Amino acid sequence: MGVKIYGTWASAFSMRVEIALQIKGIEYEFVEEDLLNKSDELLKYNPIHKKVPVLIHDGKPMVESLVILEYIDETWKANPILPSDAYQRAQARFWAKFVDDKVTPLVRSALMSEGEESEKAIPQLDEVLQILESEIKGKQFFGGxxxxxxxxxxxMVPFWITCLQEVVGKEVITKEKFPSISSWADELLGCSVMKQNVPHHDRLKEFYQARFALMNAKTTN
Ligand SMILES: N[C@@H](CCC(=O)N[C@@H](CS)C(=O)NCC(=O)O)C(=O)O
Incomplete structure (x- = not known):
């Protein structure tokens, strides 16, 4: 029955699943979702969160990108993505949780919200990115x-933040402030699997400009 992803091109979360499957060399079908008009299938397969990505493997659905990445790594053994050592695996899971629990919500507050919420979040985002900066310092990749x-x-850190900060005109990541994140980002975005999957900067920029315009129109009406 094969492998199918419900996702959307602008989602850093569905991109994670595509990258992992491509690293493993697994063929899949990608179903593009419109998040403003979610399909019945998406709501059926992810009734709790109603979000992409959803991975279907042999007819079985699973959700939450971090859970899906672990499933992919356990199911297709070629080109492992998680470390083989149990302690290193625990560390990788810790930092992944740090990205999702600390960095992601602060990016949303700092760069996708306005006013006091954004003002408050910008220095907090700076602080959590400094922690990530120390973690990547001296390494080519987090994975070695x-x-x-x-x-x-x-x-998501390099392409998502870089694009959003340009759209909203606020500066979060610069090479001067985050030299290690910046050189890791250059290495990462230079890899072919990333080049194939990272949304084109201008297309993503237009997507967010349209999204913010829609949000502003809703609040002024
Ligand atoms: N924790 C989830 C987050 C997924 C997520 O936030 N997906 C967004 C797209 S980037 C979504 O589907 N949003 C739809 C909505 O919130 O209604 C994961 O890691 O899979």
Whole structure:
């Protein structure tokens, strides 16, 4: 029955699943979702969160990108993405949780919200990114000499933040402030699997400009 992803091109979360499957060399079908008009299938397969990505393997659905990445790594053994050592695996999971629990909500507050929420979140985002900066310092990738689980998870940091900060005109990441994140980002975005999957900067920028315009129109009406 094969492998199918319900996702959307602009989602850093569905991108994680695509990257992992491509690293493993697994063929899949990608179903593009419109998150403003979710399909019945998406709501059926992810009735709790109603979010992408959903992975269907042999007819069985699963949700939450971090859970899906672990499933992929356990199911298809070639080109492992998680470290083989149990302690290193625990560390990678810790940092992935840090990205999702700390970095992601602060990016949303700092760069996708306005007013007091954004003002408050910007220095907090700076603080959590400094922690990530120390973690990547001196390493080529989080996964060592090649892209691993944590690189896939954190890949949203370079392209998502860089695009959003440009759209809203606020500066969060610069090469001067985050030299290690910036050189990791250059290495990462230079890899072919990333080049194939990271949304084109201008297309993503237009997507967010349209989204913010829609949000502003709703609040002024
Ligand atoms: N924790 C989830 C987050 C997924 C997520 O936030 N997906 C967004 C797209 S980037 C979504 O489907 N949003 C739809 C909505 O919130 O209604 C994961 O890791 O899979």
């Amino acid at each position: 000499k090649s892209i691993g689980y944590l690189d896939i998870v954190a890949s």
